[in-house]
Amino acid sequence: MDPESANAYQLNTTFVIEVLHAIYEFYLFKNVVLYISEDYERTESAANFFNEYFVTFPLVPSIILISGEHVDPNDYRMNMLLSKPALSMVFTTGPNDTVMSLAAESLKHLHVLKTIFILTTKTEEANAYWDNGSAECDISTLINETYAWIWAEEFLNTILLTAQDNVFILDPYPELQVINKTGNWQVKDFFIDYYDDLKGYVLNTVIRYDLPRVFNHRHVNNRLQLSGTSGKLFTTFMKSINATIGDFDMANSPYEPAVMGEVIELVANRTIELSPHSLTALFAIDNIGTSYPIGINDWCIMVPFYNSSPEHLYLLHSFQNSTWLLVLFALIYISIALWLCTPQRPREYSTALLQALCSMLSIAPTTFFNTHNLRMSFLFFYLFVLGFITSNWYTTKIASYLMTSLPSAQLHTVDDVVRAQLRIKVFDYEYKRLETMPEQYPQRFLAQVDIVDKQFMDQHRETMNTSYAYSIQTDRWEFLNMQQQFLQKPLFRLSEICMGPFHHVFPMSHDSHLQIPLKYFIMHATQSGLLTYWQKSAFTDALSLRLVKIMLIHEDPRPLSMSFLRPIWCVWVLGLVLAFIIFVCELKNRFLVRLKRKLLLELGL
Structure with missing residues (x-):
């Protein structure tokens, strides 16, 4: 060891061990991590300290780090190594010592640990301060600067030991104040x-x-x-x-x-x-x-709610498409059955078709029930029951649609939004996140996404402008949704286009x-x-x-408009067209029959 270096620093290591032992007995730490200044490590004082430390604490797990140019704090993250409660000790020459930054980075997320800073001082400086008692000495300034650094780095539970057995603590509230506890220190006063x-x-x-x-x-x-x-x-x-x-x-x-x-x-x-x-x-x-x-937030897209489908679709939507096909098939096979089973001669299919239609609508002509044929009586009874059930079923569905608007198809998925050509407003950092997930959010979806600022969102999303879709988090949606809690049909709803969950936190x-x-x-x-x-x-x-x-949206009762009956008018017009075509065909057929007879008479056949 260099003699000059050995005499460069002084520290009462016995006093440091005494304070450390008192703290250990009070808190029973499971680990101790020691950060040693590169300058102090080469001194005789450091050697004396470690000799006394390992004699006093032979069984305490300890980690020793010595600062240096080639020591990377990221290689020594203590949050993965220490078991709580743990104690850290930092031997430093001042706030500019490299060991300070090493301790700050290595103990990242662990600054709440109880920490002892040992301020080592050169012998000449110490003697000048403690012998003369000058308040303007560099040592006094060094203590204040060191504690200012400690608080700036958010070390929360600290004491500071210096030469000549001095103990300092920090009272940070309401302003930083260094308190000298040298004469009457007690462990319970250290970490407040x-x-x-x-x-x-x-x-x-x-x-x-x-x-x-x-x-x-x-x-x-x-x-x-x-x-x-x-x-x-x-x-x-x-x-x-x-x-x-x-x-x-x-x-x-x-x-x-x-x-x-x-x-x-x-x-x-x-x-x-x-x-x-x-x-x-x-x-x-x-x-x-x-x-x-x-709380926990999901990130979602809020989309306008499509209130109702057109009224003229009510009559069609009362039955599903498959049900309508089944009804049409039933009409055909019932008419054929009536035509085949009727005992009347000559048999007319048009009469059987009319009877089948009336039966499905539960308005069967009573004259057809006046028959003594057992087979036809059973068939008519079956048709009456079928028509009663079908017509009432349909009437009930229509009545329910008239009492409440029929909901239309809503926007749920990415494909729905793409088909609707709806513009989506998001923030720039949200768009960057979407770009990192091409499988969930393809380019054709991103082409409809616009990046806007906070002011645009405040003007349009918070006022529920239904011209666009917007990105939103769970807590914001719950707040905005309170505006439409009394609406029968909301203005906006949450789609299934979501990410998460994410933590809702304060930045600090x-x-x-x-x-x-x-x-x-x-x-x-x-x-x-x-x-x-x-x-x-x-x-x-x-x-x-x-x-x-x-x-609040006040909706007065409205009479049915002509558009509601649009399917009926369409069927009626189609029926008129078909009837006219059939009538023309019958006239043409009648004319051809007469013409044929006339030709036969003229030829004398």
Whole structure:
């Protein structure tokens, strides 16, 4: 070991082991991971520490990482290695030490673990500070800068040990404050749970218009209040932890739309740490963290509802096509049976056909029942029963259609939308997701998809413009569907073109100090039914602001129009045409018979 290097740092390793042992006895950790600065690792102090550490904790599973240029934090993800409860220790020379970034990345998603930062200092600097007691010494600044870095990286449960047996803790609420606990430290004072009281902590965020999730932000009793399904949850959560919302980037208009791409970028850049604008995670968002799920959303296409079929089709739709063919076949074979079985001579098929038609309509001529032929009496009785059942069956179906409109075929699948030539409005990130699934969404379907912005969606989808189909998530659909809850036939319905399920979450920074209290708040709100209450309350607020409306359609009774009888007129006209043709044929046949007789008489045959 280099003598100069060995004397470069000083640390009371016995005191560090004492504090570590006290913490271990209190929490009984299953694992300990140690991050060692490359500069400190080459010192005699480091060697002394490890000797004492393995003597004191010979059976505790430990992981040791030493920082260096060739050490990639992605190769040492601790969330796959550690069992909780676990403790991490970081031996560092300051916030700019490479071991700090190594610990931050390696412990990603685990910053909630209890962590001991050991600030090693050069001997000359330490002596200058502790002997002179100068508040302007670099060591004092170094402590503040180190703790500022620790909080910026969202390490939540930390203590800081320095030379000369000093212990510091951080009180982050409402503003960062480093507290010296050297003279009276106790383990129970090290890791304080602030989840229930953040002492008026101000959370700066961005608030925009996003019906139904966030809208109508206003100040009540010097507190910013939000309406909306997500806004009410967010506001109540902030109140429950004694924190306030600060809008550091006030919108120019209360209806300025929320662009989720911009919100995600603000969170990723750590401009804001948590957004009240919840989102449906269509894609894995690796560059930011997310809250505990508010719910589970499907992504679907909402399509206009086709209210009813044309009235003139009622008479035809009362029976299926196969039933109509069966009735026609029955008419033919019944007429043939009557023609073959009738005892009257000469037999006329036209009379038998008329009798069969009247029987099917349950209006059989009574004269045909006046027969002493047992065979015909049985046949007429059978026809009477058949006609009674068939005619009443048909009448019942017609009556039901007249009482309620006959639903027409709706748009369900991708092929239905393609055949209907209906334009579909989606966001750009949704279109990219559709492009990655060519088997479910072929090119002929994508050709009818248009990319629009949030403002277009607010103007058309939220007002239920039936000219287009729109992409929508489950929570938005439940809110919009409340507008048409009193309609006999809705304006829109959900098609079967869906993806999911996806988590409905709040975007937030990785390892945010608000992640755990928000998780438990969402769980309690879900179990107590508050999410349903806030949804209905948000809809009431939107109604009062005239952002939505209850749709009512008053339909007065209407008399049947001539179009309703269109099939009857068509059959009647066709019958007239056929009758006229037959009449002309009969006249022509009669004329030919007379002409033939006349020729025979003239020839004397």
